[in-house]
Amino acid sequence: MLAYIIGVVLFALGICISVALHEAGHMVTAKAFGMKVRRYFIGFGPTVFSFRRGETEYGLKWIPLGGFCDIAGMTALDEVTEEEAPRAMWRFKTWKRTVVMCAGSVTHFILGFVVLYLMAITMGLPNIHPSTDPVIDSTSCARAATTQQQLEDTACPAGAPTPAKSAGMLAGDKIVSVAGQETPTWQDVLKVVQDSSGPTAIVVQRGESRVPLTVDVPRVQRLTTDGTVREVGMMGAATVVPPQYLHYNGLDGVPGTLSFTGTMFSETAQRLVEFPKRIPAVVDAIFGGERDPNTPVSVVGASRIGGEAVEKGLWIVFFFLLASLNFFIGVFNLLPLLPLDGGHIAVVWYERVRDWLRKLRGKPAGGPVDYTKLSAVTMVLVVIGGGITLLTVTADIVNPITLQQ
Template sequence: MLAYIIGVVLFALGICVSVALHEAGHMVTAKAFGMKVRRYFVGFGPTVFSWRRGETEYGLKWIPLGGFCDIAGMTALDEVTPEEAPRAMWRFKTWKRTVVMSAGSITHFILGFVVLYLMAVTMGLPNLTPVDTSPVLASTSCARSATTEQQVQDTSCPPGTPRPAQEAGLMPGDKILSVGGKPVASWTEMLAAVQATSGRTEFDVVRNGQNLALIVDVPKVQRLTSTGVRDVGMIGASPVQPAVTTQYGPVAAIGATFSFTGTMFAETAQRLVQFPERIPAVVSAIFGGERDPNTPVSVVGASRIGGEAVERGIWVLFFFLLASLNFFIGVFNLLPLLPLDGGHIAVVWYERVRDWLRARRGKVAGGPVDYTRLSGITMVLVLIGGAVTLLTVTADIVNPIRLQ
């Protein structure tokens, strides 16, 4: 239990640090371009302590959930003092404002990449893509009927159950080359060939570099398959499982991490597209339905999973989740919706394109976008975001996703 609590706290702390660094990304780039940064605080609520260095006040708040960066004049509607007006953010060039507003997401991407790189050179990167294993035996067991999911997962062998592979002389480490004269190159091909046969069948194998021909008496048993319960051939054997992670040297890890990051970006984009259609499953889980592990989770749910990972000693999963969450937050924050940074970036580029079109027609540049006209849409999106957050937090409390 203590390990679980420590894991939850560590994961929550990792998220808080990530969000705080997100705001630091805005601050650093804004200062680099000469914008006026009034305040940078970690957390929310009452102030624990603060100090002033130069023109910026830095501090810590009591509620350690993220932070904020107060840049003068982020929009033309923001109040600024006469002293701040020349350095108001909205007065700067479009590309500079874009860099500042996207710096938070870029910080998340860098953090995720760094976490993955450190994993690659220490504990290894997870193998996300299922790999069809080679037809090499890891162990032999029995051939028995299993018509339910529970029976399939039961690996016990009742007395008297036939052991075709073992009785024919097949041994762990044997690589199967063909079944009944049909060549097989993978465990999937071997399994299909075995399921389609019965009776005395010749298996060509390689053992310690020597080719052997063994006769296996393949029985027909009832098994639960993807198409239902049916009679299939079975010899009672398990494959050598591929490595769960792959470790790299310091140089090779760079390319591997970039490749892995690309895969995670693709999966993140796919999850964002599927996000709306998975909300009903979250609602169902709140009212007693089975929780789909692919449904969205809140910070609470992610922290709980992180705690379970630490409790079981699965640190690879802990850091993988932390990197995944950074990528998700980074991509989500760039969506062109207010009040997200992506929404502000969209407004900035709308102004830029609009003024370019006006210049082509001999007109002067238009004024800054009036954000009050967008307040209705912004409020709706805030309410939707709040509702989704409330739903996921509730589901993660009453019916959380658990590690299997």
């Protein structure tokens, strides 16, 4: 239990640090462009302490959930003093404001990359695209196994047939076809062999040559993955098992992590596309339905999974989840919806395109967008976001996703 609590606290702390650095990204870029940053605080609620350094007040608040960076004149509706007016954010060029508003998400991406890189050179990255080439690692016997214990026992009983070995199959052979059917993956080999019986033609690639073999496939009773026992064909051969994790040195870790990061971005985008249709499953889980592990989780749920990972010693899952969450938050925050940063970016570029079109027609610039006209849409999105957050938090409390080891 102590390890679980420590894991939950560590994961929650990791999220808090991520969000604090998100706001720091806004602050650093705003200051670099000369914008006036009034305040930078970690957390919300009553102030624990604060201090002023130059023109910016820094501080910590009691509720360590996020933080904020107060930039003068982020929109034209923000009240600014006469001294702040020349450095109001809305007065700066479009690309500079875009950089400042993107900086938070970029910080999440950098954090996620750093976590993955450190994993790559220490504990390794998950092998998400393991090779399934049907290359023979070893030959054994074809034996019945109707219980889990028998499956795990690799010893061959006396008199058990050795079909692959007897047919002349060697370690390193790559199976090209079985019974005339091409078998590009080991799963294809198993599918055909399990449906076979008696002498079966198998072609293997051995070095530069293709060698035809005839394997006498016996039928044996085997326990299947769905828990049932059925008769299947078996040739007594095992494929090369791909590594579960890929390890890199300091130099190779950079391209390896970049490639892995690209895959994670693709999967994150896919999750966002599927997000709306998974909400009904969250509601069903709240009222007693089985919790789908692919349904969205809140910070509460992610922290609980992080705690379980630490409790079970699965640190690689802990850090992978932390990196994944950073990528998700970074991408989600760039969606063109107010009040997200992506919504502000969309408004900024709307102004830019609108003024460009007005200039083509010989008209003056239209001025900053009136955010009061967008307040109704913003409130609707805030209510929807709040509702989804409430649903996921509730589901993570009453019917959480648990880590299967």
